Amino acid sequence: xxxxxxxxxxxxxxxxxxxxxxxxxxxxxxxxxxxxxxxxxxxxxxxxxxxxxxxxxxxxxxxxxxxxxxxxxxxxxxxxxxxxxxxxxxxxxxxxxxxxxxxxxxxxxxxxxxxxxxxxxxxxxxxxxxxxxxxxxxxxxxxxxxxxxxxxxxxxxxxxxxxxxxxxxxxxxxxxxxxxxxxxxxxxxxxxxxxxxxxxxxxxxxxxxxxxxxxxxxxxxxxxxxxxxxxxxxxxxxxxxxxxxxxxxxxxxxxxxxxxxxxxxxxxxxxxxxxxxxxxxxxxxxxxxxxxxxxxxxxxxxxxxxxxxxxxxxxxxxxxxxxxxxxxxxxxxxxxxxxxxxxxxxxxxxxxxxxxxxxxxxxxxxxxxxxxxxxxxxxxxxxxxxxx
Numbered sequence: 082x083x084x085x086x087x088x089x090x091x092x093x094x095x096x097x098x099x100x101x102x103x104x105x106x107x108x109x110x111x112x113x114x115x116x117x118x119x120x121x122x123x124x125x126x127x128x129x130x131x132x133x134x135x136x137x138x139x140x141x142x143x144x145x146x147x148x149x150x151x152x153x154x155x156x157x158x159x160x161x162x163x164x165x166x167x168x169x170x171x172x173x174x175x176x177x178x179x180x181x182x183x184x185x186x187x188x189x190x191x192x193x194x195x196x197x198x199x200x201x202x203x204x205x206x207x208x209x210x211x212x213x214x215x216x217x218x219x220x221x222x223x224x225x226x227x228x229x230x231x232x233x234x235x236x237x238x239x240x241x242x243x244x245x246x247x248x249x250x251x252x253x254x255x256x257x258x259x260x261x262x263x264x265x266x267x268x269x270x271x272x273x274x275x276x277x278x279x280x281x282x283x284x285x286x287x288x289x290x291x292x293x294x295x296x297x298x299x300x301x302x303x304x305x306x307x308x309x310x311x312x313x314x315x316x317x318x319x320x321x322x323x324x325x326x327x328x329x330x331x332x333x334x335x336x337x338x339x340x341x342x343x344x345x346x347x348x349x350x351x352x353x354x355x356x357x358x359x360x361x362x363x364x365x366x367x368x369x370x371x372x373x374x375x376x377x378x379x380x381x382x383x384x385x386x387x388x389x390x391x392x393x394x395x396x397x398x399x400x401x402x403x404x405x406x407x408x409x410x411x412x413x414x415x416x417x418x419x420x421x422x423x424x425x426x427x428x429x430x431x432x433x434x435x436x437x438x439x440x441x442x443x444x445x446x447x448x449x450x451x452x453x454x455x456x457x458x459x460x461x462x463x464x465x466x467x468x469x
Contacts, residue, residue, distance in 0.1 A: 105423045106359075107234035108352045109157045109329075110170060112337050112344060113227035114466075115189040116151050116181055117196070122461035124194035124225065126150035127184045128205060135180035143173060144180075146205045148213065149225035151198065153177055153188065159234075163425050167345045174341050175469015187465035191227065191446070192262025192276030192336035195460050198225050216312060220283060226276040227337040229259070231348045232329040233355040239295045240359055241323040241330050246368035247358035249289050249376060250396035252320040252334045254408050257383035257392060258433070259335035259347060261442025264450075267457055273387030273443040276336050277380065280318070284310040288376040289319035291368070298323065320380070330355050334380075339442040339464055346432035349425045353416035369398045387441050409433055 118125045128150040135144040135153065145154045155173040160166040178188040189195070214221045235241040260273030272278060280286050285305055292298045302325075305311045311318075314325035320334035332351045338344040361368070379393045379400075392408060393400040396415075413433065420426040439445070446460050453459035 105161070105419065106352060106356055107159050107161055108166065108348055109159055109232045110166065110344060110348050111154060111156050111230040111232075112170070112173070112190070113147055113152055113154045113229075114177065114337065115191055115194050115225070115227060116153055117187045117189045117194070117461050117465070119182070119185045119187055121196070122187070122458040123196040124151040124199050125186060126199050127181075127186055128152055130184050131177075131181050131186055134183050135177045138176040138180055139173060144177060146207070148205060148210050148221060149198070150205050151194065151225055152227065153181070162423075163345065163349055163428055166348060167341070170341045170344050171469065174466045178466040179468035182468050187461065189461055189464050190261070190337045190339050190466060191264075191442075191461075191464055192260075192274060193226055193265040193279065195264045195267070195446070195457050195464075197266040212312060216309070217283075224279070226262070226279050228276065228280070228333060229335045229337045229344060229347065230331055230333040231335075231351040232324060232327060232331050233352050234328060235323075235330045235355065235359055236328045238323060238328075240362050241328075242292055242295045242298045243362045243368070244330060244355065244358040245289055245321050245323065246291055246370075247361050247366075248321045248330070248332070248354065249291070250369055250371050251354060251412065252288055252332075253376070253379035253383040253392050253395055254405070254412060255332070255347075255351070256320075256334050256380055257386070257388050257390075257405055258409075258436055258441065259338060260384065260387040261336035261339055261446070263443040263446050264457060264460065269447070269450075272385050273389075273441060274336050274384040277334075277384040281380075283316075283318050285316055286318040287320065288373065288380055289322060290373055291370050330358075336442065339445060341466075343432055343442075346429045349420065350412075350416060350429045350433075353419040353425070353429070354412075356419050357415055369396065369400075371395045371398075371400060375400060387443055388436060406437055409437065 115124050132146050143156050147154050155177055157169045181188040262274050262276040265275045302314050321332045324331045376395055379395050388405045391402045391404055394403050420429050449460045449463045
């Protein structure tokens, strides 16, 4: 939930036209993690102590508390290359895992607590979170879910809002590729991303509406705040949005990914997709006006079945159903020119191939459980980040 101080803030040289060779946009990544007891594997409320220890290792603003005291969030600095981003994600994961180990915890990249949430206290004791609890009640208590947010530098607010119109149709596919939360409270939910189902309870969460420009965006956000559906613009929890405080587009649809390399590849994919959307806006290309109910239904399908089902092609006007593999091919056509231009195509292509061959993080969790007689503690141990 917290906004980073500078993740993904843009450098000079934003794309101007599809035909012009430009520097790729900057990017930054926020990752949320479960803090699990080293012995039992269950989530534990040691967040304040672990965050304090992690800050000593990594510095502000790279670690922050989350709404649940059984969580921790890392916030990258501004990155410009794949090598910078990979090093930053590895540094933050390793440092946070070492801080967790100091307090008998594992740092677990799973969208939901595999073995369940601990009892009270339900949330971090900050004025903002206390206000959340007063206003939204059990929605706060039932949180403790973990996602990956990617910020891509887009300085022009008008362009950012219109670019989101081009991006919203890709959110179901991104969710299908990144599902990593099949278990919750010790039970197989049957979903690839149960996290997204828990998060969708917020009145301001889900796919963004089609917005005609920055002024329209501000009116809609203002009305949501006025109704009490959000306490402030920072609580507009759309899957993709112009950041309320930074000159970035923030894509927040994914579960936290199991490996650092997967998180790096996913973030590079998102950057290429956003870069293309910005170029499309500046070239005057219309975005498909996919109806909100269809887009929400496609996100549910993605959360339920991951890469094993079909999805409507919501990046196109007809939205015809297609196998996920076919949609990945369409996505690759969209992003490959920009990935190749900055040497990121191999890294992202290998990750996409791996997801299609071996499955998502959710599939990995289920395979691990199956190898250990459905003992979910083994899933926690397999996911846990090794201290750096």
